[in-house]
Amino acid sequence: MNAALSQTLIAAEEVSKEFLIPQGMWRRLTGQPRLAVHALNGVSFQINRGETLGIVGESGCGKSTLARCLVRLFDCDDGRVRFEGQDIADLKGADRRAFNRRVQMIFQDPYSSLNPRMRVREILGEALSVHKMRPRAQIPARIAELLDLVRLPSDAADKFPHEFSGGQRQRIGIARALAVEPDVLVADELVSALDVSVQAQVVNLLLQLQEKLHLTVVFVAHDLRLVRHISHRVAVMYLGKIVEIGPTEGLFSSPRHPYTKALLDAAPELDPTKRNRTVAARGELPSPINLPTGCLFNTRCPRAFDRCFVERPLLSDRTPAHRAACHLTDFGAPSLQNLEAIS
């Protein structure tokens, strides 16, 4: 038990989150129920110390909401997030501050996540002094160290965010997160606003820093190639649920959920000789206000059968490392490819 506790750093247990939609006068007067966007519908997983968990999905799947629940920018409506076994909603005072320091978030948009009126020195210094990381006299030296860590020139400290390119700004965002010596980095679409060649620089930097500082990383992104490259394990989300979770290579080479398979087929291969003209997934994401009954993917699934419209599949426990929430693969069938060979 103790060994398991120290292995698992963060555990999400049936996390649910909904956002109420502003209601018009008519609906209020006629007493109709308030509509809600169901952003997260019971998400459970664990993150082990030192690993990178990739969370992938299309827009509206709830991946950013989940990231925000993990760092407690949002409180979950239902379920809980545990950090070292403690429910983060119960943390108070010094414990809460310690949690805030140890779990850091890096945001997607390098243009709006840095205060345009603060110099880099002030941006990094604020993080250092709020958490009392260093005595005042040592702060300038620490700032220089941080800039060096993310490979920015030392004269960057006196500049304003607008003087940097997008990639450099993301480095400032990383430096700010690292300033407080966290255990966990939650990176929400860290490089999606950047050009391809700059993306690669930031990805390389993240990999090196993780190694050096023994960080646990939650890497939220929509880019499958990137998630595959960075993550030890991957969770695929669809309509606020994890539909498949498992070790990266296993999940990519033998997906067990039809949505994962569609997502992989839809992502264009970097090989012009391997072209495929069939459409990977027809239809579009159903409304997160009125969720489909049964399996959430049944409106688009090419292989849905009766049971899928009645019963929502759970993440199967059959193989603890690689799990999928699909009735088709629930019967011990090893992967979808094999299923296709049978049918």
Place this chain on the structure above:
Amino acid sequence: MIPALEVRNLTTGFKTANGWVTAVKDVGFDVMPGEVVGLVGESGSGKSVTLHSILRLVHAPGIIEGSVKWQGRDLLTMSERELRKVRGGEIAMIFQEPMTALNPVLPVGIQIEENLSAHTALDGRQRAARARELMDLVGIPEAARRLKDYPHQFSGGMRQRVMIAIALASGPKLLLADEPTTALDVTIQDQILKLILDLRDELQMGVVLVTHDLGVVAATCDRMAVMYAGRIVETGTVVNVFAEPHHAYTRGLLGSVPRGGAGRTMLLSIEGTPPGLASIPPGCSFNPRCTFATDICRKETPMLAEFAPGRLVACHHHREVAAAGSPVA
């Protein structure tokens, strides 16, 4: 075969508060009928300005020079009146963000019919019928009912389909697509790209596809041109360029995209950032970021030259780059 579109020495500049800025410099390429040509580059490389310049969609104080021959006629010198028949007629264009390109206060049916009345001789009843056919053609379910819907009632993918329906209304021979799937999710991107390819086959339409995504190029284009700092640095068939890149920038771009099977290794990144248009370095504009650069690269701008049939590159050391191998082969 005769090219449908011939672009030669296309140069587009803008006057700004900080002086003259050249966004596109000496760009030239051909598009054959029914061919998909990809213009690839990062932000600020001039790929979108190139596309806009083809149809003279560059506003003052922008100036376009060079020639754009469309079926023998030069689009850059013809009168505005003549150009209007070509623009949106024989050559159609679709844009990245369909919500801003569509009129938010008109039902989509009327927006499709607008193009029909501008470029075809159909009467009102025929136009309505044709609009419905077009909505069917681009795969919008319940086309007849949705003609009366406004753009905000459509999802992003469906809006892009509406834009394609409008573009196809005139029966174009060439489609200019400016990052048509960048704002879309990957499963929807897949649907739209395959729709464009199906329409190309059906209508024998040439396509110029501007994108920053090499995966999209690999999946859809026949030939590609890589742009950097306003110039084309390499062209060739997609298969050829991926198998043997001759420009260090192309090679770096290919290496920057993560591939399966090499998890958690360092990517072959390109150091530095693309130059601003006002501060393009002398010589080869890529030289400060290039690992192959020597003295000549800092002094002399390499010209785009053919080194094998259909393969052009602008690099002093392209043999060395090719010998270094392709990161995706």
